[in-house]
Structures are given as structure tokens and as C-alpha cells.
Amino acid sequence: MTVSFMEGNEAIARAAVIAGCNFFAGYPITPATTIFNTMLKLLPPSGGICLQGEDEIASIGFCLGASMAGMKTMTATSGPGISLYSEQISFAIGSEIPIVIVDVQRLGPSTGSATLGADGDIQFLRWGNSGGLPVIVLSPTDITDCFILTIHAFNLAEKFRCPVFIASNKEIGMTRESIDIRNLPLPEIESRKAAPHTTGFQPFAVQSDTGVPDFLPIGSIIPIRQTSSTHGPDGYITNDPKAIEMNRTRLAGKLKNISTNHFFYETHPEKDATTLLITYGVTARSARQANREEKQSGRPFSLLILKTLWPVPQDLIQKHARGMKRVVVVEMNLGQYVREVERVLPGIPVQFLGQMNGCLITPTQIKEFLSHG
Amino acid sequence: MDSLLNQNRPPAFCPGCTHEKIVQMLDRTFQNMNLDGNQIAIISDIGCSGLFDTFFHTHAFHGLHGRALTYATGIKMARPELTVIATMGDGGLGIGGAHLLAACRRNLDITLLILNNFNFGMTGGQFSATTPPDAVVESGFLNKLENPIDICEVARSAGAEYVIRCSGYQTDLDKELEKAIRFPGFSVVDICGICTGRYVQKNRLTPKKIETLVSNHSAKKYNHTISSTPRKEYYSYYKELSKNQTPTENPITISPVFKPLQPIRQEIVILGSAGQRILSAGEILCLAGLTAGLNASQKNEYNITVLTGPSIAELILSPDQIDYTGIDTPSIILALASEGVERRKHLFKNTTQDTIIIHEKNVKIPSCNASAFSVDFKGKGIKPQDWALASLAVLAGMNKVICLTMLQKAIELRFKEPIRSKSIHLIQNMVF
Numbered sequence: 157m158t159v160s161f162m163e164g165n166e167a168i169a170r171a172a173v174i175a176g177c178n179f180f181a182g183y184p185i186t187p188a189t190t191i192f193n194t195m196l197k198l199l200p201p202s203g204g205i206c207l208q209g210e211d212e213i214a215s216i217g218f219c220l221g222a223s224m225a226g227m228k229t230m231t232a233t234s235g236p237g238i239s240l241y242s243e244q245i246s247f248a249i250g251s252e253i254p255i256v257i258v259d260v261q262r263l264g265p266s267t268g269s270a271t272l273g274a275d276g277d278i279q280f281l282r283w284g285n286s287g288g289l290p291v292i293v294l295s296p297t298d299i300t301d302c303f304i305l306t307i308h309a310f311n312l313a314e315k316f317r318c319p320v321f322i323a324s325n326k327e328i329g330m331t332r333e334s335i336d337i338r339n340l341p342l343p344e345i346e347s348r349k350a351a352p353h354t355t356g357f358q359p360f361a362v363q364s365d366t367g368v369p370d371f372l373p374i375g376s377i378i379p380i381r382q383t384s385s386t387h388g389p390d391g392y393i394t395n396d397p398k399a400i401e402m403n404r405t406r407l408a409g410k411l412k413n414i415s416t417n418h419f420f421y422e423t424h425p426e427k428d429a430t431t432l433l434i435t436y437g438v439t440a441r442s443a444r445q446a447n448r449e450e451k452q453s454g455r456p457f458s459l460l461i462l463k464t465l466w467p468v469p470q471d472l473i474q475k476h477a478r479g480m481k482r483v484v485v486v487e488m489n490l491g492q493y494v495r496e497v498e499r500v501l502p503g504i505p506v507q508f509l510g511q512m513n514g515c516l517i518t519p520t521q522i523k524e525f526l527s528h529g
Numbered sequence: 530m531d532s533l534l535n536q537n538r539p540p541a542f543c544p545g546c547t548h549e550k551i552v553q554m555l556d557r558t559f560q561n562m563n564l565d566g567n568q569i570a571i572i573s574d575i576g577c578s579g580l581f582d583t584f585f586h587t588h589a590f591h592g593l594h595g596r597a598l599t600y601a602t603g604i605k606m607a608r609p610e611l612t613v614i615a616t617m618g619d620g621g622l623g624i625g626g627a628h629l630l631a632a633c634r635r636n637l638d639i640t641l642l643i644l645n646n647f648n649f650g651m652t653g654g655q656f657s658a659t660t661p662p663d664a665v666v667e668s669g670f671l672n673k674l675e676n677p678i679d680i681c682e683v684a685r686s687a688g689a690e691y692v693i694r695c696s697g698y699q700t701d702l703d704k705e706l707e708k709a710i711r712f713p714g715f716s717v718v719d720i721c722g723i724c725t726g727r728y729v730q731k732n733r734l735t736p737k738k739i740e741t742l743v744s745n746h747s748a749k750k751y752n753h754t755i756s757s758t759p760r761k762e763y764y765s766y767y768k769e770l771s772k773n774q775t776p777t778e779n780p781i782t783i784s785p786v787f788k789p790l791q792p793i794r795q796e797i798v799i800l801g802s803a804g805q806r807i808l809s810a811g812e813i814l815c816l817a818g819l820t821a822g823l824n825a826s827q828k829n830e831y832n833i834t835v836l837t838g839p840s841i842a843e844l845i846l847s848p849d850q851i852d853y854t855g856i857d858t859p860s861i862i863l864a865l866a867s868e869g870v871e872r873r874k875h876l877f878k879n880t881t882q883d884t885i886i887i888h889e890k891n892v893k894i895p896s897c898n899a900s901a902f903s904v905d906f907k908g909k910g911i912k913p914q915d916w917a918l919a920s921l922a923v924l925a926g927m928n929k930v931i932c933l934t935m936l937q938k939a940i941e942l943r944f945k946e947p948i949r950s951k952s953i954h955l956i957q958n959m960v961f
Contacts (some may be wrong), residue, residue: 159819160780161812162828170780179607186833200771205606209599212633217592217599217628218606221572225607226588242554243593270833331854332812332827334819337780374588378567381582383591392538392583441852516855 159336165232167169167302167335168258169194170229177256179206179227181218183211183237185253186270187326188260191232213242215258219254220244223253224382226373228310228347232258233495234326235277236267238284245319246285247384250407252317252369254348255521260329265516268522272514275437275488280496281321282466289404290411293321293466296421297332297440301463303340305420311346312418316410317368325488326500327516328440328509337439353377359396360403367410411467419472420463426456430481431526434473434497436462438516439488445519457484465493470500473520477501484509486522530560533569533586540584547697547722548577548644552584555614555642558706559585562612569612572601574621576651577724579643581616595625602641612710613638619645622680623658629680633687636714637763642706643680643717644697646724647734652729661819665731684717690760691715696743698724698736731897767796780863781942785822787935794847794929798876800869801840801917803831807865809943810917811842815923817931817939818846824841826851829930830872839868844929862899863920864888865906865913870895885929915955922959933957 157278164168169191172180180195182188192208198207207230208308209215212233233241238259248255256489259281261478263272268457270494281293291314294305305322313320331503351370359381360369369389381391388403424442424447435443440461447459462469477483482505485494511517534556540549559569569587573579575594582589587945588611590600597615605613622643624630634640648666649655656664656672659680666672682694691712695705697720709716723729736870737842761769786907797814801807808829825844832838843856858879864870864886870893878898884899904923906916925933933956940952 157822158782158784161781161819161825162780166780179603183604197774197777200767201774201776203771205767207602210627213596214599214602214628214631217596218603218948220592221600221603221605222588222607223603224600225604225605229603244596247592271830317554327828327854328852330828331816332825333851334815334823373608374570374604375567375611379569379586379588381589382581384593385591390890391589400615438854441854445852516853518855518857519853523829 157336158338161332161334162298162299163190163330163332164299164302164324165260165330166284167193167299168232168306168322168324169198170435171303171306172203172256172310173198174342175307176228176347177230177310178242179219179222179229180205180231181207181209181215182232183209183228185234187262187330188232188234188237188258190256190330195230200216212237213244216241216244216255217256220248220253221453223255223485224374226375228254230256230258232260233262234260235264236479238277238280242284243286244361246287248319249285249289249291250287251302251384253319253321253382254317256306256313256323257319257427258324260324260326262326263512267339269514271326271489272437273325273516274514275323275325275439275510276323276512277490278323278489278492279466289407290467291321292316292318292324292411292414292464295323295463295465296328296434297437297461297463298328299335300340301338302328303335304342305463307343307345308418308420311343314346314348315368316414317348317371318411325438328408331456359391360387367406367413414467418464419469421469421472422461422463423476424459425476426451426458429456429458431457432460432477432480432483433457433486433522433526434460434462434483435486436465436493437488439486442519442522443486446522446526448493448521450523455527468496468500473497477504480504480506484526486510486517488512488517530563531915532556533559533566534629535584537658538583542577543581543726545723545725546577547646551642551644551697551702551720551722552581554702555638555706557703558710561703561707562710563949569607569614570604572597572613572615573618574615574625576618576649576663578616578618578621587739593623595623595725596628597621598625598628598639598641602632602635602637605637605639606764609638613640614710615641617641617643619643619647619657619659620649622666624656629684630687632715633689633717635763636688636690638713638715638761640710640712640716640718641720644722645680645719646722646728648728650727652722654730655726664728667727673715680719681717688760689715689717690718692719694719694721694743696720696736696739700738702907714760741909781816783816783819785820786938787821789821789823789848790930790932791930792848794845794849795848795861796856796859797863797930798842798859798873799842799858799863799917799920800865800873801866802866803836803840804914805840805865805917806914807840807842807866807869807917810921811844813918813936813939813943814844814921814931815846816942819936820935823848824851826854828854839866839872841869841872848914860884861924862886863917863924864892865895865916865920871878887923889916911955918952918955919959924955925956926959
């Protein structure tokens with residue numbers, strides 16, 4: 157065993173490079189800045205590009221341009237920056253531009269508290285785009301997750317040609333932890349599927365049943381089109397309701413093709429448990445500790461830690477909730493993901509524990525909540 | 530060379546619009562330059578200028594309002610061999626002002642064509658950043674309240690070295706466009722034209738008037754590189770400087786060589802002030818723990834303004850996986866400055882007889898149940914910036930969490946000479 161000691165943010169940056177990221181642009185913001193700092197150390201010496209944009213809109217704009225020119229891109233920010241990214245996120249969704257977006261969440265609303273943690277952007281990441289089309293959001297609980305999920309995030313962005321968010325948190329990003337990098341179960345690196353360089357190439361025509369168009373970069377030997385306008389397979393603006401509907405249905409549906417092995421989670425099922433606790437992010441760590449301690453005290457509960465938040469792993473949640481008397485959702489906000497859990501578990505009592513004061517939810521709080529429920 | 534115009538999509542502007550002339554001129558420029566469609570990327574903004582990419586057989590990227598230069602920057606950095614042209618109206622100029630200024634400062638080899646027709650044509654003729662205050666527009670009286678900007682002056686003062694104002698009607702526009710495209714850096718061509726659909730419905734503007742406007746204008750003086758020592762082009766300079774960047778070292782890796790002293794979770798808090806190297810000492814303590822196979826976590830707290838205020842490191846060392854990273858009942862407190870103690874005074878209430886507190890002699894600590902050890906770091910001639918490391922040596926001397934060999938090992942891993950030897954000397958002198 158050989159261990160290193162680093163921040164969650166540094167782990168994300170190092171994993172991004174392993175995943176093939178060769179273009180990063182960002183605008184400094186606490187608590188995400190150290191991702192930029194690390195990328196700036198890693199990329200230029202190895203031939204990659206790392207830029208500091210004049211603002212967040214520019215930073216993600218650089219990435220979208222570079223991604224369409226064939227690079228693997230990432231940007232990182234926090235809540236105020238995600239707000240500014242919004243129009244570009246909508247563009248990336250609608251025009252199928254692969255990009256990994258790290259949101260190291262801090263306590264909001266607005267500029268809020270730069271150095272306090274929160275998981276307050278969970279619904280915002282899903283719905284903060286015009287048009288409401290789906291996105292992928294992964295949520296790390298610790299440094300090891302930061303490393304592994306970042307590689308998965310790139311793979312998913314490439315495979316599905318869409319933005320993939322890593323919903324981190326100040327409490328993970330700026331916390332240093334020991335990590336055994338050499339022995340991590342790293343996934344294979346995937347890249348977007350290249351189309352043949354034929355003259356009949358249409359940038360948004362789908363060649364397979366994946367629902368995802370094959371890709372050729374801007375700069376190919378045949379001219380390539382990209383547009384934020386409502387477009388047909390040829391990348392030109394269209395007013396044809398049929399073509400529009402087909403494209404929108406495909407965009408909404410392509411993420412349904414995410415196979416179950418692309419859903420990330422961790423379970424701690426307990427025999428005889430009548431309570432299922434569902435959580436994610438840094439709060440999962442308190443839940444793990446509470447889970448261990450309650451088991452020792454003879455009051456076991458089952459624990460489901462979601463690392464894929466969007467698309468909602470509906471089947472997974474239903475499977476684990478089956479036969480439970482109640483489900484408790486714990487999250488570092490005033491009630492966001494609990495809405496999804498309630499939605500997919502009709503008929504099962506769902507209780508909520510959350511707080512939004514910059515402090516971690518403690519194992520004791522969780523245990524007390526469970527005992528009073 | 531053949532025309533690069535898209536035969537399936539002829540220009541679709543309002544009758545008489547200057548934009549159409551510019552499309553033709555741009556095509557002629559491409560032909561004059563012997564460029565193929567796959568050598569060019571047209572990045573178009575929103576508004577009527579946003580239609581430009583569809584009229585050509587080139588690489589094309591059409592995005593959000595005002596952001597054309599952001600995409601152009603990404604594409605040029607990724608594909609420096611492409612001729613990258615951004616088209617933007619006077620509307621995009623206003624909303625994307627920050628990007629324009631940054632592009633001027635950056636000097637990446639992109640050519641920006643501003644299709645300046647003094648109003649928002651597509652949305653019905655509202656005022657833009659270049660609308661004269663006396664013009665009659667769809668924004669009521671609001672344009673009377675604002676001054677238009679002279680984009681050439683602005684671009685120049687932001688550092689653009691190639692700035693020229695043209696008329697969309699001038700017969701040598703293709704030559705001017707070629708010069709701008711050939712300029713090895715960021716070039717701005719402000720092309721004044723007439724919005725026949727909107728602007729001239731209520732305002733008198735003719736090609737002749739535009740010609741006067743352009744020829745009278747001081748921007749003429751910008752039609753060449755001003756500086757005798759031209760600025761370096763961004764991409765080439767980026768590559769030049771990147772080459773000199775030393776490849777980053779891999780993170781320090783540690784193989785456990787010692788046995789943990791106490792096989793339990795230990796929570797340690799170092800309370801100090803800015804400048805006391807509290808965070809470095811925290812890292813050293815964690816690395817020392819790693820040498821004994823412990824898991825470690827470190828959270829830091831300090832004021833956003835540096836060199837003042839508290840500096841706090843919260844550390845956990847444990848043989849088990851570290852889940853919850855909060856510290857509510859520390860097993861060890863190192864109190865080195867009153868600022869840190871004040872910020873975490875509530876922790877002292879949670880101490881027990883098993884809690885160890887090591888504090889600098891002059892740092893007062895709240896009364897509590899813990900066993901407190903006062904150390905006269907100052908009296909020993911140790912500078913405040915070394916108190917944190919020195920306090921680790923005191924802890925190691927007590928064989929709590931770490932021992933001196935572990936501490937020395939951590940210092941060897943973390944520091945290079947001469948800091949390494951100095952630090953080791955410091956901790957060895959602390960042994961009591």
C-alpha cells in the first residue's frame with residue numbers, strides 16, 4: 157500500500173488528466189480554485205491547455221469551443237459560477253457538447269459563504285437549463301470517489317455527448333485525505349464515437365440505437381457545423397415540428413440508455429432493518445458512521461448512498477425501499493433530493509433531515525432523528 | 530479558388546441590407562486567400578450577424594448572444610491551424626463587452642468582424658452600444674440617456690493591435706478583410722452598414738454618410754500595427770511559455786513503515802494565527818500518521834484576508850476509515866495563538882481528563898478538564914512561525930499519536946533542503 161495525502165479538488169484534477177482531459181478553463185472561486193490551480197500545474201507541461209477566463213461565461217465558452225474541436229474539456233466552479241454557466245449549459249445539452257462541470261458547492265443562496273459547505277445546488281444542476289432536458293450528476297462522498305467518479309464523468313460525457321456534473325462540496329473539495337491512488341479500481345477510458353470522414357456526414361444524425369450522434373471535430377477535412385439553434389440532423393436551423401420533436405425526444409431519451417452499471421451507489425443493507433436511510437455527498441460519511449454505531453447498538457438501519465443523483469436511479473431506490481416501514485432522506489440543504497425519493501416511492505412514508513448552516517450533519521443528529529421517527 | 534458560398538442557402542437578409550454585401554466580400558476574401566472551407570471556422574453571434582455561418586461551406590459554430598469570442602478562443606486554442614473568424618453585431622458587442630476586452634488583451638489570432646448597423650435589427654430596432662443619442666429607435670427615449678461607444682477606440686485602448694473601421698460599401702473591403710485575417714494576432718474590423726429593415730425607417734443613413742463617417746474617423750490610424758515592438762500572438766506565446774513549465778511532480782506517496790502508537794481515532798486541533806505555519810504543521814502531522822499506516826484527514830480554516838486572523842487545522846488520524854470529518858471532542862489541542870483559541874473556544878468545554886492540551890506559555894486557554902502542558906517556546910528562542918512544528922515535537926516526545934521517528938520521516942518526505950535539516954534540528958532540540 158502506498159498512500160498520498162491531498163485535497164478532493166486535487167484528486168479531481170489528477171483524475172481528469174488520467175481520463176484524457178487536455179483542456180481546462182475556469183475562473184477563480186472558492187472553494188473550487190484549487191482544481192484550477194492543479195490543472196494549471198498539470199496541463200501546460202504535458203501539452204494541454206489551461207486557461208483563466210475573464211468570467212465564468214467565457215471559461216465554459218472556451219470549453220465548449222474546444223470540445224467541439226475534439227478536446228476533452230473540464231471546468232470547475234461553485235454556485236455563483238454555475239448560475240453564470242446556465243446559458244452555456246443549456247447549449248451543451250441541446251447541442252450535445254461533451255463537458256465535465258465540477259460544482260464544488262458552497263453555502264448559498266447567491267455569494268453566500270465562500271468557505272462553508274452545502275449541497276444546495278442539487279435541483280439547480282438538474283433544472284438550471286432552459287428547456288428542462290436531462291443531465292447527469294455524480295456526487296462524490298470522499299477523495300476516492302472524487303478520483304473514480306471524475307473518470308466516469310468524462311466517460312459518460314463522451315459516451316452520451318452531454319454535460320456531466322460532479323456535485324462536490326467544500327467539505328470534500330478542500331478537505332485533505334489519504335488516498336491509495338495506485339490501487340484504485342479505475343475504469344477504462346472511453347472517448348466519443350468518431351464518424352467516418354465522409355462527405356455525407358451530418359453532425360446530428362444518429363447512426364446507432366444509442367441515440368447519440370457520431371462525432372467529427374471542427375477542423376476535420378470536411379466542414380463541421382455546430383449551432384445552439386433548434387436544428388435538424390444537418391446542423392441547420394429548422395422549423396419543422398416533426399424534426400424538432402424527434403430531436404427533443406431523442407435528447408430527453410438518450411440518457412435512459414444509461415445501463416445499470418453506469419449508476420454509482422453504495423449500499424449497507426441490514427437484515428431486519430425497517431428503516432432505509434438514503435443520502436449522498438459528504439453527508440453519506442456521517443450516515444456510514446451512524447450506520448455502524450446503530451448496528452452495534454442493536455438498532456440497525458439500511459443505508460443507500462447515491463453517487464449518481466441524475467438521472468434518478470429509480471429502480472435502485474425502489475428495490476432498496478421494498479418492505480421498509482419508512483425511508484429517511486438526509487441531505488445538506490432544506491429538502492431537495494427528498495422530492496425525487498418521495499416521487500419514486502409512493503405509499504412509503506418518507507421523512508427528511510436536513511440543515512443549511514454550513515455545518516456537517518453529525519452522526520449523532522442522524523441517530524437522534526432515527527430514534528424519534 | 531471556388532466560392533465558399535453555400536448554394537443551398539443563399540443570404541436571406543432584408544432587401545438592401547449591408548450584411549449581404551459583406552457576405553459577398555468575405556467570400557471574395559476567402560477566394561483571394563486560396564482558403565478551403567475546412568481551413569476556416571466561422572463563429573457567429575446572435576442577431577442578423579448570427580446568420581453568417583449558414584451562408585458558407587466552412588466549419589461553423591453558432592452560439593449564445595455576445596459569446597462568440599469565447600467559443601472562438603476555445604476553437605483557436607484547440608485548432609491553431611484554422612482561420613478563425615467571429616461575426617458579431619453591435620448588439621453582441623454590448624452584451625459581450627467583457628469578452629471583447631479580454632480578446633483584445635489576449636491577442637489570440639482571431640479576426641472579429643463587427644457588423645455595426647447601429648441598432649438591434651432582429652428584435653425590432655432597439656438601441657445598441659453604438660446607437661447615436663439623437664437616433665429614433667424602438668427603445669423610446671432611452672438611447673438619449675446613454676452615450677454610444679467608439680468600439681475602435683475601446684479595442685485599441687484594451688490592447689488590440691489591429692483595429693480598422695470600414696464601410697460595408699467600400700469596394701476594397703475584401704482587401705481590408707484579408708489584411709485583418711492575415712494579421713498574426715487579434716484583429717477587429719468595425720464594418721458600418723445600414724439596417725434597411727429597421728434603422729433607416731426612422732433615421733436618415735446612406736452609404737455616402739457612412740463613407741464620411743468612416744473616412745473622417747480616427748480609426749483609420751489604427752489600420753496597422755501601432756507598436757514598434759508587436760505583441761506576441763497568444764497561442765504561440767502560450768506554447769513558448771508552456772515549454773518552460775516543469776512537469777509537475779507526482780504526489781508524495783508513503784508506504785507505512787511504523788506501527789501506530791495508539792490504535793484509535795485521534796482528533797487533533799491546532800489553534801494558531803496567520804503566519805504560524807499552522808496548516809503545514811497539520812500536513813506534517815498527517816504525513817507522520819500515514820507512515821504508521823493510519824488514515825488521515827485535514828480541514829483548514831483561515832480568514833479570506835491573509836497574514837491576519839486565526840489559522841486552524843483540524844486533523845483526524847485513525848486506523849479505521851475516516852467518515853465524519855467534524856471534530857467535536859478533540860483528543861489533542863495545540864494552542865499557539867489567542868486568535869485560534871478564541872475561534873474554537875467552544876471545543877474546550879468538550880474536553881475530558883484524557884484530552885491533552887499543549888499551549889504556548891503566553892497563550893491563555895479557557896478553563897477546562899483537560900491536562901494542559903505549558904511550553905515556553907518564546908523563552909527557548911523559537912520563532913512564532915516554528916511554534917506549530919515545535920509543538921508537534923512536544924507531542925511526539927510524549928509518544929502521543931506520533932513519535933519522533935515518525936515526525937522526522939514526515940519532515941523528510943515533505944521538505945527539501947535546507948528546510949528539511951532546519952526542521953529536523955528544530956524538533957530534535959525540542960525533546961525534553
